[in-house]
Amino acid sequence: MIGIGHAIRHKQAHVRKISRSQRLECQLDLLIEITNAVHGDHFTPIGECPKCRHTPAPIVIMRGFLDNSYDTTTVCPNCGDRFQAYLIARGDFSSTRVQFWCPQQVLHWLGQEKRSDRTPDELMVENISVVRSALLHFGTLENAFRKIGNIYVHQIDDWKAKVQPFLGRASDRVIGECVGVTEHVIRTWRRKLRITGYSKQNEAIRIGG
Incomplete structure (x- = not known):
């Protein structure tokens, strides 16, 4: 009979074997989930090589x-x-695909034509591919504009209700971004709610099953 101690050691060894690639994939999946929760429309990166x-x-x-x-x-x-590659949002009866x-x-693209003066809706109408890509790469349009030295003043409404389910599942830094x-x-805010913070060990346990 295998003892509890052996089972625990086996689990710990399995967790240690979680690769960096698996961890990054898990983090990206969670980032996509948070971004979709905050901004609506469940866009996911997809791509198929036409050659192979x-x-x-x-x-x-x-x-x-490429850079x-x-x-x-x-x-x-x-x-x-x-x-x-594309970002695709699948609904019950249709799907939306953007580059x-x-x-x-x-x-x-954001650095041209004083685009920091425009609302998120205006930017979406002008180029939805850029806006959805920006949210996935940088978290918010504010973060993206900050990268090029511009201030973007449009705030996200009711963000606490949207990201509370992710407290402890992702790092405080990622959620903030x-x-x-x-x-x-x-x-x-998380500590006020008495939610345990994110840790790499807990993430590895989730990945390892």
């Missing part, structure tokens, strides 16, 4: 972008061909 039909995971798609303001393609890790842009392309507030604000 390989479908990379979202984290692989993001790694395959180029004009090239929106990612690279296929299977055959090396480049192709366009997925890399961080460099997003910042280049998704709603445009500091890590300290999230930490203080």
Whole structure:
């Protein structure tokens, strides 16, 4: 009969074997979940290489972008061909698909024509691909504009109700970035609710099952 101590040690060994890639995939999935909860519309990165039909995971798609303001393609890790990735939102009866842009392309577009003066809705009408890509890469439009030295004053409404389910599941810093507030604000609020903070060990246990 296997004792409890052996079972615990086996579980700990399994947790230690969780790869960095698995951890990053889990973190990205959670980031997508938070972003969708805050901004609505459940967009997820997808892509299929037209040459070999390989479908990379979202984290692989993001790694395959070029640091180029004009090239929106990612690279296929299977055959090396480049192709366009998308963000897709599936509803009950229809789906919406927009191009997925890399961080460099997003910042280049936002930095033109005084776009920091426009509301999120105005930016969505002008280029939904950029806005949805910006939210996934930077958490908020405010964070994206800050990267290029611009101040963006449009705030996210009712953000506490939207992100409370993620307290302790993601780091206070990541949640703060998704709603445009500091890590300290999230930490203080979480502690007031007596919710245990995020830890890599707990994350590994969730991944390991």
